[in-house]
Amino acid sequence: MSCLLHISDTHFGTEQPEVVVALLALARDHAPDLLVLSGDVTQRARRRQFRAARDFLDIVPALATMVLPGNHDIPLFNLAARIFAPYRNYQEVLAVPLEPEFESDELLVLGVNSTRPRRHTVGEVSAAQVTRVADRLRQARMGQLRIVVAHQPVRAIRDSDTKNLLRGHEAAVRAWSEAGADLILGGHVHLPHLRPLKEVFPDLPRQVWSVLAGTAVSSRVRDDIPNSVNLIRYSARETIPCCTIERWDYGAPGRFLLAHRQLLALQRP
Template sequence: MTRILHLSDTHFGTERKPVVEAVLDVARAIEPDLVVLSGDITQRARRGQFAAARKFVQRLSLPVLAVPGNHDIPLFNLFARVLDPYGNYRRALGAALEPVFETPGLLAIGVNTTRPRRRKDGEISDAQIGRVAQRLRQARPGQLRVVVAHHPVRAKEESDLANLLINRERALAAWAQAGLDLVLGGHIHLPYVLPASA
C-alpha cells in the first residue's frame, strides 16, 4: 500500500513548535512513501522562513515533493518579486518548481500554479496541462497517479469558489483522460475530499 503524508499551508514564520514536533511524530509513526508539501510553505517568502522550512524537511528524513504557493513568492519586496520571485524557495527547497517523484507504486507530479504577477490566484497553462497529461500517460501499471498543485481544483464551501485554479476544467479533463487518480492541493486551509468531476 502506498502512503502519502499531505501537508499544505505550513506558513513557516508563523509555526508553533509543538505543532511541528507533532507533525514529525506523525510522519515517523506512519512512515509514508512520500511527504507532499503543496505550497504556502512560508508566510512571506523570507530567507529565515525558508530556512525553518528546510530544517523541517531535513528532520523528516523522508522523500519530499514540494511545490510553491502564492505565499512563497515575495509580496512586499517588489524587486525580488519581479527579478527573482522563486530565489529563496529554490535556495531552500531545490531548483525544481515542478518536481516528479516516482516509485513502482507511485507517480507524483508537481505543478507550479503560482504566478508572480498575481497576488493569490493560481493559474495553469496549456503547456503545463499537456506536460502533466503526457507524464500521466507514461505511468506504469499499478502506479497511483497523483498531481500536486497549490491551488485547488474543487471547493467544499461556496465561499471558496473564487480560490479555484484558473483553467482547472481543461486540466482535469485532460488529466482524467490520461489516467489521473488524485489531485492534492491547499490554499484554502480546509481539509476535504471531493471527486475530481463536478
C-alpha cells in the first residue's frame, strides 16, 4: 500500500513551531512514500523563508518530496525580481523543478506550475500544460493512482472563492478526466475539501475528485478551521480500484488528529 501526505500553504515566515513539530510527528507515524506540498511554501518569497522550508523538507520523514510553487513564492514587493527573476529564490534554495513528477509502482503524480508572475494571486493553466499532463496521464501503467497537482483549485465550494479558481480549469478538468486522472490536488484558499467534479461538470467522461488541503503549519488559518493536512492511501492490489482520503486537523494535545475519512471508488478509462 502507498501513502501520500498532501500539505499546502505552509507560508514559512508565519509558521507555528508547535504545529511544525506535530506535522513531523504525523509523518513519522505514517511514513508516507511521498510528501506533496502544493504551493505557497513561503509568505513573501524571501530567501530566509525558503531556507526554513528547506530545513523542514530535509527532516520530514517521507521517502520522497514533491514541491510546487504558489503565488506567495513569487516576490510581491520587489518588482524587478518579480519581472526578471520570479523563481530565483525558489529554485536556488529549494533546488526543485517548477513542474515536478513522481512515479512509483502504484502512484503517478504530475505537477503543474499554475503561478504567473504578471498576476497577483490568480493562477492559470495553459493549453500546452493541459496537453502535456493529458499525454503523460495516458502513459500511466495499469494499477497506478493518477494524480495532478496545482496550487489554485479547480472547484470552489463557496461563492466567495470562485475568483480563486484556476483560469483554464474547465478545459483542464475535461482533458485530464478523459486521459485518466483520478484526483486533482490543490490548496490556495486555506479550506480543505473533497468533492466530486461531476457535480459541476456533469458531462465528464469519468469521475475525478478535487482534493484541497487546508493551512498546513501557518498561523494564516481561515474561518476557525484548524491547521489541516491530508493523507491519501492506495493499494493496487484491491479487486475494486479505490483509495482512501483522510483529513487530519491540528488540535489538543498538540497533535494532528483524524477528522474525516472517505473511501473513493475509482473509475478506470
